[in-house]
Amino acid sequence: MNATTKVHAQWSSRMGFVLAATGSAVGLGNIWKFPYMVGESGGAAFVLVYLVCIFLIGLPILVSEWLLGRRGQKNPINTMRDMAEKNNASKAWVLVGISGVLGAFLILSFYSVIGGWSLAYIKDAVVNNFSDQNADGIAAIFNGLLASPAQLLVWHSVFMLLVIGIVARGVTKGLEGAANILMPALGVLLLVLVAYGATTSGFSQALSFMFSPDWSQLTGKVVLSALGHAFFTLSLGMGIMMAYGSYIGEDIDLLKTARTVVIMDTVIALAAGMAIFPIVFTEGLDLSSGPGLIFVTLPLAFGNITGGWLVGLAFFALLSFAAITSAISLLEPVVEFVEERSPLSRATSTVVSGFAAWALGLLALLSFNVLGDVLIFGLNFFDLLDQLTSKFMLPLTGLGGILFMAWHLDKESVRQELNLDIYDFSLWSLLTRYLAPIAVLVVFFTNL
Ligand code: PFF
Numbered sequence: 001m002n003a004t005t006k007v008h009a010q011w012s013s014r015m016g017f018v019l020a021a022t023g024s025a026v027g028l029g030n031i032w033k034f035p036y037m038v039g040e041s042g043g044a045a046f047v048l049v050y051l052v053c054i055f056l057i058g059l060p061i062l063v064s065e066w067l068l069g070r071r072g073q074k075n076p077i078n079t080m081r082d083m084a085e086k087n088n089a090s091k092a093w094v095l096v097g098i099s100g101v102l103g104a105f106l107i108l109s110f111y112s113v114i115g116g117w118s119l120a121y122i123k124d125a126v127v128n129n130f131s132d133q134n135a136d137g138i139a140a141i142f143n144g145l146l147a148s149p150a151q152l153l154v155w156h157s158v159f160m161l162l163v164i165g166i167v168a169r170g171v172t173k174g175l176e177g178a179a180n181i182l183m184p185a186l187g188v189l190l191l192v193l194v195a196y197g198a199t200t201s202g203f204s205q206a207l208s209f210m211f212s213p214d215w216s217q218l219t220g221k222v223v224l225s226a227l228g229h230a231f232f233t234l235s236l237g238m239g240i241m242m243a244y245g246s247y248i249g250e251d252i253d254l255l256k257t258a259r260t261v262v263i264m265d266t267v268i269a270l271a272a273g274m275a276i277f278p279i280v281f282t283e284g285l286d287l288s289s290g291p292g293l294i295f296v297t298l299p300l301a302f303g304n305i306t307g308g309w310l311v312g313l314a315f316f317a318l319l320s321f322a323a324i325t326s327a328i329s330l331l332e333p334v335v336e337f338v339e340e341r342s343p344l345s346r347a348t349s350t351v352v353s354g355f356a357a358w359a360l361g362l363l364a365l366l367s368f369n370v371l372g373d374v375l376i377f378g379l380n381f382f383d384l385l386d387q388l389t390s391k392f393m394l395p396l397t398g399l400g401g402i403l404f405m406a407w408h409l410d411k412e413s414v415r416q417e418l419n420l421d422i423y424d425f426s427l428w429s430l431l432t433r434y435l436a437p438i439a440v441l442v443v444f445f446t447n448l
Contacts, residue, residue, distance in 0.1 A: 014252050019179045021235075021244055021261050026183065027326030028114050029233040030269040031190075031319055035276045036293040037229055042217030043209040043287075047273075049223055053230035054266055057436045061236050061398045062258045064405035064432065067417060069245020070254075071409075075336045076100050076239030079246065080404070087408045096400035100239030101337045103393040105353070107238070108330040109360035110385045112163070115323040116155030116365075117295060118316050120145055125312035130303040135283045135296070138303070142295045146368040156365055157358065159320075163327045164354035167335060168347045179325060186318040187268060192311070193275035196301050202281025209281070210273050224447045227440065228390035233265055237394030240329050242401070243336070255418055275301075291382075331357070360385075391447075399440045406432040 038046055072079025077097030084093040124130065129141055145151055197203055231237045248254075272294070279297040280287055289296060302312030331354055339349040363371065367380035376384055405414070406429065415425040 014257065016176050017244070017248055017252065018257060018260055019176050019183070021241065021257075022183060022264050023176075023179045023322075023325035024235045024240055024244070024329035025233060025261055025265045025326075026186075026268050027322045028111060028118070028319070029229070029326070030265060031272040031322070032114055032118075032291070032294050034229065034233065034269040035273045036290055037225055038210065038273055039277075039280070039287040039293055040290060041222045041225055042214065044211050044213035045215055045218040046222050046226055047210055047270075048213055049218070050226040050230060051266070053227045053439075054234070054262060056431065057227065057439055058230040058234045058236060059258055059262050060428070060432050060436050061231075061402045062234055062241055062262065063254050063418070064402045065236065065239075065241040065398075066245035066248060066254050066258070067409075067414065068401060068405055069242035070248045070250075072242070073246050075246075075340070076242040076333060077337065079242055083404070083408075087410075089404065089408045093400070093404055093408075096397055096404065097239055097242075099393055099397045099400075100237065100242070101333050103389050103397060104238045104240065104330045105334045105357055106360070106385050106393070107232075107389050108163075108327060108334070108357040110364040110382055111323070111327055111330060112160045112358065112361050113152065113156045113365045113382070114291070115159040115163075115320060115327060116152060116157075117145065118320045118323055119159055120151065120155045121295065121299070121316040122313060122320060124299070125302065125309050125316055128309045130299040130312055131309060133299070133303050135285060135300060138299045139296050141299070142292050145295075146292070149366060149369050152365045152368065153362070156361055159323070159327070160354055160358040160361070162324060163331055164350055166324070167328055167331050167354070168350040170346070178321070182318055182321050185314075186322055187271070189311070189315055189318060190268065190271040190275055193298065193301060193315070194271055196305060197275050197278030200278045200282040202283075203278040205281040206274065206277030209277055209287075210270075220443070220446045223443050224391055227395060227443050228387075231394035231398050232390050233269065234262065235326070235329060237396070237398030237401070238330075239333050239397075243333055244329075253419060255420075395440050395444060399437055402432055403437055406437075 034050075068079060068083060069076070072083050074082060075097075077094060077100075080097040081091070081094045083089075084091055124141060130138065133141070197206065235241055276294055276297045279285070279300055280293075283297075283300060285297060298315065299312060302308040302315070305311055331350070334353040334357070335346070335350045338344060338353050339346050342349065344352060363381040364385055367374070367382040372380060374380065379387060411425075411429070415422075415428075418425070418428065420428055
């Protein structure tokens, strides 16, 4: 069947949909990226701005993307094209879909490199590398990994192959069942690590670092990072949630479901921070050690807990699983795009798209070692890919989605679709027509 005419199947249940959306949202962004951004951005001020961005901007955009997807019933590019046509809007809206696909491709390339680190750490846990190590020993393991292009290459390749394999065989929905058990398990394990953190001397310092703001740390740059991360962590601005929306049945309450997904995503990120920062403070580690943060902190805990190798193994296995479910959602729209625009079959499109992202990922991988000194606009390849997507492409694409929803769709039908009374709907309109878009633009332009 041609992708243009394809009307998708639907999620088996609301639960299936929530799991798939959460599977995309919860990933390395929550556990790897959020804590190190908090560390680099000075703590609680960043956390609070991030929470505001998540609830006031992220949540309405998530609902907008689902709503557009459910109405369009197609892939994001065709959805935007059809919706623009139907609502007498400019054809240029299709750019929202196109830039989403491009963003997904760019993110996948470096996401797979970090997914590879997580896989490498499964191996380290199994061979009990973390036991009885001090902070220097743990740092040496991590630095050794970064310094070795060969090791990084192996793990990046394994990660991408897993993702390609799953998407090519079209078994992504099969993961729904696994996610049912594994995502809650990840949550429980994080709580165990938070409990461990609570026994360390740095716990109260960690809590005040995360929750008691020093507003002098708040700069335009910090706000932009928080905004960008809100998009990244909820998988917004990439057409992904729009694609998922095309599978949602009419009976599903979008606002309620979005609230569930957003809360789960936020709780996991905060728990990750609360597991990591006590170790940072107890051991006197560098708060702003960047992307390596979880890899030089949590293994210290695993080395100290009895049976810690098993906890470490479980943790990195679950983190890898969460990373894979997110990576699948990144590859999917790229594959759909290639499949539709080329004569290639689905399987070949998957291999070609995955391979291209893998190849671009090599630049990200080498920027941790041999290409470390190659800078573009003062950034290495890894940072460039990360910042270009999080700080520019995602917010602008997400903005496109919400503006289209708020200004081009018939208001009354949206009100009914969201089950809002007149009063709540006027709040919703205020938020989606003005507040959220203006906030995105202001943050964006102050930083240009
Ligand atoms: N939301 C995922 C995470 O937090 O790890 C990453 C991600 C997945 C970003 C899918 C964007 C996306 F479309």
